[in-house]
Amino acid sequence: MLIGDRKFDTENGVYVMGILNVTPDSFSDGGLWTERDAALRQAGRMAAEGAAIIDIGGESTRPGHTPVSAEEEAARVLPVIEAVKRETGLPVSIDTYKAEVARAALEAGADMVNDIWGLRRDGGEMAALIAGTGAACCLMHNRARAEYADFMADMLSDLRETLAIADRAGIARSSIVLDPGIGFGKTYEQNLIAMNRLDELLTLGCPVLLAASRKSVIGLTLDLPADERLEGTIATTVAGVLRGAAFVRVHDVKENLRAARMALAIRREAGFDARL
Numbered sequence: 001m002l003i004g005d006r007k008f009d010t011e012n013g014v015y016v017m018g019i020l021n022v023t024p025d026s027f028s029d030g031g032l033w034t035e036r037d038a039a040l041r042q043a044g045r046m047a048a049e050g051a052a053i054i055d056i057g058g059e060s061t062r063p064g065h066t067p068v069s070a071e072e073e074a075a076r077v078l079p080v081i082e083a084v085k086r087e088t089g090l091p092v093s094i095d096t097y098k099a100e101v102a103r104a105a106l107e108a109g110a111d112m113v114n115d116i117w118g119l120r121r122d123g124g125e126m127a128a129l130i131a132g133t134g135a136a137c138c139l140m141h142n143r144a145r146a147e148y149a150d151f152m153a154d155m156l157s158d159l160r161e162t163l164a165i166a167d168r169a170g171i172a173r174s175s176i177v178l179d180p181g182i183g184f185g186k187t188y189e190q191n192l193i194a195m196n197r198l199d200e201l202l203t204l205g206c207p208v209l210l211a212a213s214r215k216s217v218i219g220l221t222l223d224l225p226a227d228e229r230l231e232g233t234i235a236t237t238v239a240g241v242l243r244g245a246a247f248v249r250v251h252d253v254k255e256n257l258r259a260a261r262m263a264l265a266i267r268r269e270a271g272f273d274a275r276l
Contacts (some may be wrong), residue, residue: 001136001173001174001177001207002090002136002150002174003053003093003109003111003112003136004048004091004092004111004112004136006090006091007089007238008052008207008245008246010177010207011037011207011246012263012268013246014114014241014245014247014248014264015052015053015246015247015248015261016050016051016052016053016165016249016250016253016256016257016263017045017051017052017053017054017093017209017247017249017250017251018046018047018049018051018053018054018132018250018251019055019056019057019213019249019250019251020039020042020043020055020056020057020080020084021054021056021057021060022039022058022076023057023059023060023076024035024141025099036079036080036083037083039056039083040080040083040084040087042151043080043084043087043088043090044087044088045253046188046253047088047089047090047098048256048261049254049257050253050257051090051253051257052083052090052091052226053090053091053092053093053112054088054090054091054092054093054245055092055093055094055095055114055144055249056077056080056084056092056093056094056095056105056110057077057094057095057096057114057270058072058073058074058076058077058095058096058101059073059077059096061184062266069137070098070100070101070150070184072107073096073101073230074100074101074104076125077094077096077105077108078104078105078108078230080108080114081094081105081108081109081110081270082108083108084167087175089154091111091255092109092110092112092114093111093112093138094106094110094112094114095111095114095211096113096114096115097115097116097121097122097126097127098122098126099122099125099126099129100105101113102126102130103129104127104149106129106133106135107270111134111135111136112136112137112138113126113129113130113134113135113136113137113138114137114138114140114179115137115138115140115236115254116140116142116181116184117140117141117142118139118140118141118142118159118162118181119160119162119165119166119169120142120158120161120162122164124135124165124169125163127166127168127169127171128169130169130171131152131166131169131170131171132276134172135175136175136177137166137175137176137177137178138176138177138178138209138247139159139162139163139166139176139178140174140178140180140181140184140211140275141155141159141178141180141181141184141185141229142177142184142185142212143157143158143180143183143184143185143186144184145184145185146187147183148190151186151190151194152192152194152200153195155180155194156200156201156203156270157205158242159178159201159204159260160204162178163176163204164207166222170206172195173206176206176207177206177207177208177209177246177247178201178204178207178208178209179189179208179209179210179249180194180195180198180201180208180210180217181194181209181210181211182194182195182210182217182236183215183216183217188216188217188220191215191217192217192227195210195212195239195240195243196208196243198239198240198243198245198257199243199244202244205244208240208244208245208246208247209245209246209247209248210236210237210240210245210247210248210249210251211247211248211249212233212236212237212240212248212271213229213236213250213251213252213256214226214227214229214230214233214251215229215232218232218233218236219232225231230252230255232249233252233256234255234256234259237256237259237260237263238259238260238262238263241259241260241263241264241267242263242266242267242272242273244251244267246265248260
C-alpha cells in the first residue's frame with residue numbers, strides 16, 4: 001500500500017509507527033514533546049532508529065482524559081506536522097477522530113488519518129474526508145462499553161461495519177489498515193484475546209496494525225508503571241508480528257523494530273501467509 005509517497009509491502013514486511021504525542025496529559029509521555037523543538041528532536045530520533053511512519057496526536061485518549069476542542073488540538077499538531085515532514089521526510093499520520101482536525105492536518109502535510117473510532121463517530125464526515133483526499137487511514141475498533149455477546153465475533157462484526165462505511169464513502173480498500181484497539185472498549189482479558197487471535201482480523205482483507213505500547217494490559221500483567229513496560233511491549237510486538245501484523249505503533253522504536261524483524265524472520269520460516 002501507499003502512505004504518502006512511500007510503498008509498504010504489508011504482505012511480506014513489518015513497519016514501526018513511532019508515537020509522538022504533543023499533549024500535556026497522555027498516559028505515558030504527556031508533556032514531554034509539547035514544545036515544537038522537543039517534538040522535532042524526538043521525531044528525528046525515531047526516524048534515525050528506523051521508524052517508517054510518525055504518528056502525531058494532539059489529544060490524549062487515555063481513560064479519564066480531558067477532551068479538547070478541535071481548534072486547540074489543531075494548534076498543537078499543525079506546526080509539528082509541518083516540521084516533522086520537512087525535517088524527516090517520513091510519512092506522517094494524524095491521530096484524531098475529528099474530521100476538522102484531520103482536514104487541517106492533511107492540508108499541513110499529513111499522509112494518513114489514524115481514527116480511534118473507525119469512521120463510526122461522526123455520521124460519515126471523516127469517511128468523506130478520507131475518500132475525497134485519497135489519504136491512507138488506520139481504522140481502529142472501539143466501543144463505548146466493553147459489552148459483547150461473543151467478543152471476537154462482535155469485534156469482527158464492528159470492523160466489517162467500519163469497512164462498509166469506508167466502502168460507501170469510496171475509500172479504497174488498498175488504503176486501509178485495521179487496528180484491534182487494544183485498551184479501548186475492552187476488558188483486560190479481552191485485550192489479551194484480541195492480541196492472541198490477531199490473525200483473525202486478516203480475514204477482513206486489510207493489513208493490521210497492533211498498538212499495545214506501554215498500555216494498561218501490560219501494566220496489569222507485570223504490575224509495572226508506564227515507564228517500565230518496554231519488555232512487555234516488546235512481547236506484544238513479537239506476538240503481533242507472529243500473527244501477521246504489518247505495523248506496530250510504539251514509543252520505543254529501536255528495540256521494537258529489532259524484535260519485529262526477528263519475529264518476521266520466524267514467521268517467514270514458518271510459512272505464515274499474511275494474505276489470509
